Amino acid sequence: MKYIDEFRQTEVAKRLAQKIHQLAAGKKMAFMEVCGTHTMTIARNGIREMLPESITLISGPGCPVCVTPNRFVDTAIALSRQQDVIITTFGDMIKVPGSTSSLEAERASGGNIQIVGSTLEALDLAGIHPEKKVVFLGIGFETTAPTVAASILEARRLALQNYHVLCAHKTMPPAMDVLSRGEVHIDGYLCPGHVSTIIGSDAYFPIVDKYRIGCVIGGFEPLDVLQSILLLVQQVRSGSPAVENEYSRAVRPEGNRKARGILSEVFDSCDSEWRGIGVIPESGLKICESYQQWDALVQIPVQVEQTREHRLCRCGEVLRGKIRPLECSLFGAGCTPDTPIGACMVSTEGTCAAYYKYQAYQKN
Amino acid sequence: MCLAVPMKLIKIEGEKGLVEVGGVQREVGLQLIEDVKAGDYLIVHAGFAIQKLDEKDALETLALFREMENL
């Protein structure tokens, strides 16, 4: 497959790893990645194992599932219990635990919940079922939000009254700003390649200028990640944090202006609650007034149960890189990949799920 | 949060495009990009093309990997 296979070559990977070992020369460094797909690539390709022990890769709050608060899931569940509602969602959300249930459990009890790969499928469903209200669960960062905005514009064009979005989109740079304030020591960021496709590499200058923490925008193939880490190590060794774009084949300094235009046409920025971090100002998106017609929260009255978080769940601290999964008392004791209590255990390569797998392996 | 794949644009039909990877074809939305033509490679996420892949840059990046090894 073109532009995929070439970025997975074995020999080059080995040499990049060697170079990293050489340059790092045993110096302790901690880099944070803030994209669930980077977490996946790193786990799938055993990249941690190829790096020197002195380098720590922290998985930050880059997984839309992990940072979505319980209340969103509870609201989606409450909506799904209404007879005339069809919930459409990306597969990522289906197993996330809410306060007392999950979308998977609701589906098992007969809830009309459908997994889709795109908002376009949800629009189709709305067209086929004019008697139903089709609600799309809008999760994800700046990569996904424009596709949801485009779907709302499409709904307007098609005069579809029964398509709605339950919006929980978040934006990355404000979260990175909070993370950079020193709770956890970070020597550099592996920045999310596809979010950057939309927001542009220029978006990271404020982080570098304000906190002197390097930002390398990386692609998602193993060679991209290794190369990006090499660039981060170089920056640390030379003491010159900067914005560097490893993923130049997809990321431009100004990003995708058209997509951003569509985003600001349909969404306004707002304060947003990040599970485990708290409210970050101006870090979320909400549907603006002119498009209220397609806003599920405005159009569909719903009673949502009292939100409850498990008091022993420490997902937040794991997401901020403050603790390792093993330090959470629920880890492996009630919270397992089959029976997740917190969102960190849901994603198959998420920090807790990955640790669970490797810890059991070590026990053997 | 960014599962996306480079796919080759085969045909444009208004706001929709037919793209392909590994011989598998899929219909995607083109509302988020502009100035593309058949033969271009597009980054596709959640059923939409979000950017055009710069082939020159792709080759440069690959060349850069090799340079980095020799530093």
Add this chain to the structure above:
Amino acid sequence: MKLVHGGGGRLSRQLIDEVFLPVLGNRYLNTLDDSARLELSGSKLAFTTDSFVVDPIFFPGGDIGRLAVCGTVNDLSVVGAKPLYLSIGLIIEEGFPMEQLKRIVESIKKTADEADVLVVTGDTKVVERGNADGIFINTSGIGILRDKVEISGSNAMIGDRIIVNGPLGNHGMAIVTSRQNLGFKSQIHSDVAPLNHLTEKMLETTDRIHAMRDATRGGVVTVLNEIAQSSNVGIELDEQEIPVSEDVRGACEILGFDPLYMANEGVLVAFVHSDDAESLVKEMKKLKYGKKSKIIGRVVETSQGRVTLRTKIGSRRILDMLSGEQLPRIC
């Protein structure tokens, strides 16, 4: 019950361990091999059963009828038996088009002929509209066990090479790309096929096949984990060697799926003594359903009970049992 309990992964296994075995367990059932091996008046027989609930009923490359015959023929073949007789039980929903039923029955006949087996008994029930998703089929099968054959999930030995007869993930992807409206325009075809002629040839070539399984739901990884645990050995796979066709790979990239976990209906996994591996692959390649056979890994002494993958970039990764179905995701 959740959908995932029928998925073939970890929770399916849990269901068997917690609900079925404690009550029904006996020395035959407990082996949990694809077929039970029985002795009846001096004859060694294999006996198996399987139910088919696939949706859509007609998919690229096959249909529920072909699936029903192949699933059972293969379960018998991989324990070293020659499949002979099948039963077919149909549960049909009221309103199901007669025309489609006829097509399915034709398909059953065609596949049974290809596999040289006979349908010798059957049953039909019709249920009220809404209670059966069109049609469900249960098949049971009997075969004669080949002499001197001791193939079992618990017999894998250190040093054994692991062989598959063809590319992975075709059936699973054929279903996903045709069922869900994901905008796919291409036709990935299911690999559904009867493998008894292939296994017969394999058993003629060598008597050192220690374990063999039909890799269906949950994919090759599920079956390998089961064998690793039953035999208490470690398994190491080589990512470079794993055959996956281009179109399946492409579809997997798009949806974020891993071909190693996708369902197959014409793929077997065989554990053979290292000395016999190359010659076995050579013989397999001469047959219709073995043309793309490959050695994909080996049995090792370390990390018992575990399956690890040596990745394309030279690192290692654990291949755990799936804890649920793979779903189209954005992350």
